Amino acid sequence: MSELFIAARALVAGEERREVAFLVEKGRFSKIGDAKSLAIEAARRGTKTRRFPEDRLLVPGFINGHSHAYQVLLRGWADDWSFDRWRSDALYRVVPQLTPEDIYWVFVFAFSEMLAAGITTVAEFFYLNGAGNAHAEAAIRAARETGIRLVFARTWMDAAYAPDAYRETIEEAQSRSEELLAAHADINFCVAPHSLHAASPAMIEAAAAFAAEHDCMLHVHVAEAAYEGAATLSEHGATPIRLLDRLGALNERCVAIHAIYIDEEEQALLAARGARVIHNPMTNQYLGDGICDISGLRALGVAIGLGTDADVKPSAIDEMRAASLLQKIARTDGAAFGARSAFDLATASGARALRLDAGRFEEGAFADFVVLDARAIDPWAPAVNALVYRGEDAWVQGSFVGGKRVAGREPSPAAIAARERLRGIAERLIP
Numbered sequence: 001m002s003e004l005f006i007a008a009r010a011l012v013a014g015e016e017r018r019e020v021a022f023l024v025e026k027g028r029f030s031k032i033g034d035a036k037s038l039a040i041e042a043a044r045r046g047t048k049t050r051r052f053p054e055d056r057l058l059v060p061g062f063i064n065g066h067s068h069a070y071q072v073l074l075r076g077w078a079d080d081w082s083f084d085r086w087r088s089d090a091l092y093r094v095v096p097q098l099t100p101e102d103i104y105w106v107f108v109f110a111f112s113e114m115l116a117a118g119i120t121t122v123a124e125f126f127y128l129n130g131a132g133n134a135h136a137e138a139a140i141r142a143a144r145e146t147g148i149r150l151v152f153a154r155t156w157m158d159a160a161y162a163p164d165a166y167r168e169t170i171e172e173a174q175s176r177s178e179e180l181l182a183a184h185a186d187i188n189f190c191v192a193p194h195s196l197h198a199a200s201p202a203m204i205e206a207a208a209a210f211a212a213e214h215d216c217m218l219h220v221h222v223a224e225a226a227y228e229g230a231a232t233l234s235e236h237g238a239t240p241i242r243l244l245d246r247l248g249a250l251n252e253r254c255v256a257i258h259a260i261y262i263d264e265e266e267q268a269l270l271a272a273r274g275a276r277v278i279h280n281p282m283t284n285q286y287l288g289d290g291i292c293d294i295s296g297l298r299a300l301g302v303a304i305g306l307g308t309d310a311d312v313k314p315s316a317i318d319e320m321r322a323a324s325l326l327q328k329i330a331r332t333d334g335a336a337f338g339a340r341s342a343f344d345l346a347t348a349s350g351a352r353a354l355r356l357d358a359g360r361f362e363e364g365a366f367a368d369f370v371v372l373d374a375r376a377i378d379p380w381a382p383a384v385n386a387l388v389y390r391g392e393d394a395w396v397q398g399s400f401v402g403g404k405r406v407a408g409r410e411p412s413p414a415a416i417a418a419r420e421r422l423r424g425i426a427e428r429l430i431p
């Protein structure tokens with residue numbers, strides 16, 4: 001199965017190119033080049049061809065490096081609470097009650113929202129493993145049915161304070177992770193020891209060993225709040241990044257989520273170990289966390305991606321804009337972080353951060369892309385700047401994963417059904 005996509009306009013490596021064509025075979029870009037010559041070749045071979053006119057702009061599919069999809073249920077009623085209250089009275093109260101059936105519908109809902117916003121890959125940091133793999137299976141099924149590319153960061157959590165629905169022993173986490181891996185060889189499976197406060201040092205060491213043995217990535221929340229640094233220093237004699245390093249978890253497999261409260265030496269250590277960072281600028285503002293120094297980390301060559309984390313509004317465009325604006329304000333410098341860099345975080349750099357062959361129009365990469373309505377782009381403006389500073393999710397006309405159109409402008413029947421299901425779930429669970 002091959003198909004040729006011809007774009008009057010496309011953003012290739014951040015540059016706008018005109019009359020460019022993408023040949024897709026087996027879900028990947030197999031040839032990229034001049035529209036005219038590839039069209040002639042396609043016609044000769046009888047390859048199916050699809051053309052996007054001048055009022056459309058093709059961009060690589062956005063990479064969502066960190067999400068907790070079930071947090072869509074916390075929207076609205078728990079908005080303006082302190083982090084501690086939000087976690088104990090909303091997150092830890094509602095989410096543990098979700099059944100596998102609930103999880104399926106919540107994830108169909110959230111993944112559909114993401115696809116409608118041009119997010120074609122999501123790294124889902126998934127907590128509900130305390131009762132076995134049934135919940136995880138439901139989330140994976142939702143990804144398959146909506147068509148979003150899933151990076152499944154399966155949480156490991158053993159802290160005494162964690163709800164039973166999240167908590168496991170190290171042995172349980174290992175064996176259930178192995179089961180999931182065996183059952184879903186085609187998904188991008190990662191281990192995710194929750195954080196330095198919710199996973200014991202022994203569990204983090206075991207997760208790092210698991211990641212090495214199974215050649216998978218290790219996602220971990222780190223230094224999201226200032227208290228964590230003080231706590232790890234007093235309990236373990238090291239600040240968070242140094243502690244991860246000591247536990248053997250800071251390496252090229254490590255995807256550090258947040259990395260806000262880290263010092264310069266920790267930044268350098270993170271870079272030297274080849275670890276990656278996911279920045280969640282909208283959630284960091286929403287929860288009052290702080291601002292990750294992505295300018296500094298990027299200068300050190302760290303692969304950084306963006307995440308929608310709490311999913312108050314899963315939008316890669318909002319995250320790009322926030323990523324740029326927060327750096328400008330943190331450094332009081334309008335040149336601190338430009339549109340092109342922000343776009344890179346949501347696409348190529350974000351994919352690199354997840355060790356994923358996507359986020360760019362390049363031969364061999366997954367054929368994941370988004371078709372945008374380009375009519376609101378000022379003729380004198382570079383498209384990438386228009387997208388980052390003026391773009392709207394409503395510009396998304398279609399999202400393609402592996403060359404297949406999985407979402408369009410109108411919500412799918414599944415997305416509509418999921419919204420109705422969520423009404424019932426919310427009535428049952430929200431206090």
Ligand SMILES: [Zn+2]
Nearest residue numbers: 068125221309
């Ligand atoms: Zn998170």
